Amino acid sequence: MSLAEPAALPVATSAAPRWHVLKRFTGSVKASLPAYLLLLPSLVFLALFTYGAMGRVFIDALYQRATPKAPVSFVGLDNISAVLADPAFTGAVVNNLIYAIGTTVPSIALALLFALALARTHAVSSALRAALFLPVLIPMVAASALFMFIFLPNVGLLDYYIGRLLPVLPNWLGDPDVALYAIMVITIWKNAGYYMLFFLAGLQAVPEDVMEAAHLDGAGPYQRLRHIILPELKPTFLFVIVIATLNAVTQVDHVFVMTQGGPSNSTNLVLFYIYQQAVEHYDIGKASAATLLTLAALMGLTALSFRTMANREGGS
Amino acid sequence: MLFSRRLMLGLAVIGTMAGALAVPAKAEGPTEIDLFFPVPVDGKLARDMGTMIKEFNETHPGVKATAVYTGSYDDTLIKTRAAIKAGKPPAAVIMSANFLLDMQIENELTNLDSLIASDGSTKEKFLSQFFPALHGNAVINRSVYGVPFHNSTPLLYINADKAKEAGLDPSKPPQTWAELTDWAKKLTKREGDKVTQWGIAIPCAYDYCGWMMETLTMSNGGRYYNEEFGGEVYYDTPSMLGALSWWNDLIYKHKVHTPGATPGPAVSTSFISGNAAMMMLSTGSLTYVRDNAKFNYKVAFIPRNVRNAVPIGGASLIMPAGLEAEKQKAAWTLIKWMTSPEKSGWWSRATGYFAPNVAAYKTPEMVEFLNKNPDAKTAVEQLDVAKPWFATYKTVPVRKNLEDEVMLVLNGKKQPKEALAAAQKAADETLKPYNAETSLKLP
Numbered sequence: 217m218s219l220a221e222p223a224a225l226p227v228a229t230s231a232a233p234r235w236h237v238l239k240r241f242t243g244s245v246k247a248s249l250p251a252y253l254l255l256l257p258s259l260v261f262l263a264l265f266t267y268g269a270m271g272r273v274f275i276d277a278l279y280q281r282a283t284p285k286a287p288v289s290f291v292g293l294d295n296i297s298a299v300l301a302d303p304a305f306t307g308a309v310v311n312n313l314i315y316a317i318g319t320t321v322p323s324i325a326l327a328l329l330f331a332l333a334l335a336r337t338h339a340v341s342s343a344l345r346a347a348l349f350l351p352v353l354i355p356m357v358a359a360s361a362l363f364m365f366i367f368l369p370n371v372g373l374l375d376y377y378i379g380r381l382l383p384v385l386p387n388w389l390g391d392p393d394v395a396l397y398a399i400m401v402i403t404i405w406k407n408a409g410y411y412m413l414f415f416l417a418g419l420q421a422v423p424e425d426v427m428e429a430a431h432l433d434g435a436g437p438y439q440r441l442r443h444i445i446l447p448e449l450k451p452t453f454l455f456v457i458v459i460a461t462l463n464a465v466t467q468v469d470h471v472f473v474m475t476q477g478g479p480s481n482s483t484n485l486v487l488f489y490i491y492q493q494a495v496e497h498y499d500i501g502k503a504s505a506a507t508l509l510t511l512a513a514l515m516g517l518t519a520l521s522f523r524t525m526a527n528r529e530g531g532s
Numbered sequence: 533m534l535f536s537r538r539l540m541l542g543l544a545v546i547g548t549m550a551g552a553l554a555v556p557a558k559a560e561g562p563t564e565i566d567l568f569f570p571v572p573v574d575g576k577l578a579r580d581m582g583t584m585i586k587e588f589n590e591t592h593p594g595v596k597a598t599a600v601y602t603g604s605y606d607d608t609l610i611k612t613r614a615a616i617k618a619g620k621p622p623a624a625v626i627m628s629a630n631f632l633l634d635m636q637i638e639n640e641l642t643n644l645d646s647l648i649a650s651d652g653s654t655k656e657k658f659l660s661q662f663f664p665a666l667h668g669n670a671v672i673n674r675s676v677y678g679v680p681f682h683n684s685t686p687l688l689y690i691n692a693d694k695a696k697e698a699g700l701d702p703s704k705p706p707q708t709w710a711e712l713t714d715w716a717k718k719l720t721k722r723e724g725d726k727v728t729q730w731g732i733a734i735p736c737a738y739d740y741c742g743w744m745m746e747t748l749t750m751s752n753g754g755r756y757y758n759e760e761f762g763g764e765v766y767y768d769t770p771s772m773l774g775a776l777s778w779w780n781d782l783i784y785k786h787k788v789h790t791p792g793a794t795p796g797p798a799v800s801t802s803f804i805s806g807n808a809a810m811m812m813l814s815t816g817s818l819t820y821v822r823d824n825a826k827f828n829y830k831v832a833f834i835p836r837n838v839r840n841a842v843p844i845g846g847a848s849l850i851m852p853a854g855l856e857a858e859k860q861k862a863a864w865t866l867i868k869w870m871t872s873p874e875k876s877g878w879w880s881r882a883t884g885y886f887a888p889n890v891a892a893y894k895t896p897e898m899v900e901f902l903n904k905n906p907d908a909k910t911a912v913e914q915l916d917v918a919k920p921w922f923a924t925y926k927t928v929p930v931r932k933n934l935e936d937e938v939m940l941v942l943n944g945k946k947q948p949k950e951a952l953a954a955a956q957k958a959a960d961e962t963l964k965p966y967n968a969e970t971s972l973k974l975p
Contacts (some may be wrong), residue, residue, distance in 0.1 A: 282968075283968050284965060285637075371801055384726075390942075390943070392939065393943075479943065492929075495610050496926075496932070498926070
């Protein structure tokens with residue numbers, strides 16, 4: 217509805233005087249009043265628990281205290297510049313970028329592969345789909361606890377098997393060079409099945425007649441994939457990329473459970489940095505400033521992706 | 533996202549309804565108080581706590597206490613602070629003993645002196661119930677802010693079967709670092725370059741790592757931090773350099789300790805599975821080892837290089853600031869009851885922590901328990917040489933300043949000397965605001 221209205225309004229202004237617009241507007245409000253009334257309880261809670269909290273973060277980000285016993289005072293953008301100057305924050309951003317790219321690309325590639333392999337529904341593919349979707353059903357905290365034992369140095373499940381092949385066993389979660397990649401493996405394992413669902417849905421939308429025509433024209437499997445399936449899946453891709461990127465920033469339960477950002481900050485991600493500032497340093501100002509920066513980056517990214525998506529859809 | 537929002541809405545509705553129901557109930561009947569409690573070790577602690585509070589409510593009709601499980605030690609601090617900020621602090625909290633100083637600096641604790649005085653007792657008399665090693669973390673600026681509830685010290689655990697196999701006598705455990713190094717060498721088994729059995733394992737993950745560094749530093753004659761003032765730590769010192777260098781040597785020179793930072797659960801699993809023949813771990817793990825080890829084991833004091841000394845760990849009962857007088861009184865009754873000799877001893881037997889109340893060890897149940905499980909005695913005996921747990925302004929970040937550098941050393945990425953210099957610099961920076969208004973605030 218909100219998408220349709222702005223498109224309709226300019227047409228109306230060019231065709232009729234101003235009061236007409238107003239009338240139309242009040243008319244539409246009158247018509248949708250019951251809808252708004254029905255939405256009111258949800259809106260109240262949304263305002264209280266989502267936008268209220270966001271507003272509070274915005275205010276908190278502008279205040280700071282100089283010494284522990286001093287009262288909080290208005291400091292403007294000082295908190296934001298303090299966060300940007302903090303090497304722990306820049307470290308967390310770099311880690312998060314590696315983590316985002318290193319988890320979205322493989323998990324989306326795997327998801328597409330699974331979806332293509334299991335697109336046709338029969339008993340075996342249903343069973344395999346269920347198996348691949350299973351990790352999604354396990355809560356991240358439970359999965360992390362399981363993986364902690366899989367990754368145990370020397371005695372864990374992984375070392376039990378790999379130990380026969382490698383002379384020196386890596387300390388999966390205890391080595392700053394390895395820990396982030398160990399964390400990434402869990403994310404890929406956990407999310408690939410989820411993204412597979414979107415691709416499966418996307419594949420249903422590939423027109424059957426086009427595929428048949430291509431078949432008759434002698435297009436091979438690769439050509440069909442390259443020229444028909446992938447272009448048809450473009451909106452799905454965009455959507456999954458946005459979801460995966462948001463997940464890479466917001467789903468860090470395994471960092472809390474398994475490494476606490478360590479060793480030596482090697483698995484510290486942005487959200488965990490915010491948690492550390494708020495809880496360990498008890499520095500609400502800096503935590504709020506870091507939250508604002510993250511929020512701004514995420515909103516920018518989402519807006520950009522959806523605009524590209526809208527453009528492409530408009531073009532086709 | 534959608535689900536969590538719905539969940540939040542549901543919780544909000546339930547919360548308002550519960551609040552509406554609770555308010556009229558409060559006006560009559562017993563004083564209702566909440567006790568926040570963490571479960572820092574695995575096991576059935578939550579159920580034991582339920583049993584304990586049920587018994588309290590049955591014997592104290594004037595008070596109705598509710599035990600609220602609040603996660604780990606860190607989570608408990610977060611939730612307590614959130615409750616204080618919301619203006620609804622819990623009446624009592626079982627708080628990690630080294631968070632007390634930081635909370636006191638933030639004005640978040642109730643001073644217990646007046647409550648002790650109202651009982652007709654004195655501070656000295658009240659504190660004398662507890663082992664002297666525990667006073668340091670309960671008393672700040674000569675006022676009592678916490679009552680020790682369950683405590684621990686680090687211990688050396690030895691796989692006695694493997695020691696005998698290697699021709700060592702487990703009844704004479706290593707007493708010095710030199711002897712321990714020797715034992716660890718004899719207990720390490722190799723096939724070519726590959727180690728199939730490690731001599732010793734020492735945990736290093738956030739929290740545990742700082743505690744182990746304090747253990748080794750104190751055994752090496754050091755102090756780690758200024759016990760009298762929350763604005764100083766002693767990281768770049770000979771005593772800590774010796775401690776970290778020895779740990780480093782165990783890994784890279786003697787090759788008897790697995791490289792990298794190993795968290796506590798990995799260390800205990802490694803010991804239980806026979807992959808590590810010795811380990812340094814908290815007394816809190818004793819019950820776990822007793823229940824799971826399929827071999828004979830032995831516990832001993834942490835060996836010394838300069839002197840025998842270890843830090844305590846564990847938690848104290850505290851009262852947040854800003855409580856109504858009536859709730860304060862009810863919470864005080866609960867705290868005194870929970871830390872009495874009988875309850876203290878019961879909790880110790882259920883959990884594996886030692887009982888902070890000295891008199892608990894004179895109760896008949898405890899005497900019988902110790903006769904049956906003589907290994908539980910070692911931790912209590914070691915209390916004679918125990919010292920307070922490090923506590924500074926911003927304890928956790930200051931500790932992390934050290935741990936991040938220690939982890940680099942254990943991974944072979946830095947040398948002990950430069951790592952400690954970097955840790956000292958970072959910690960001084962973290963402590964700066966506090967020093968600015970205390971030690972460096974000059975007339």
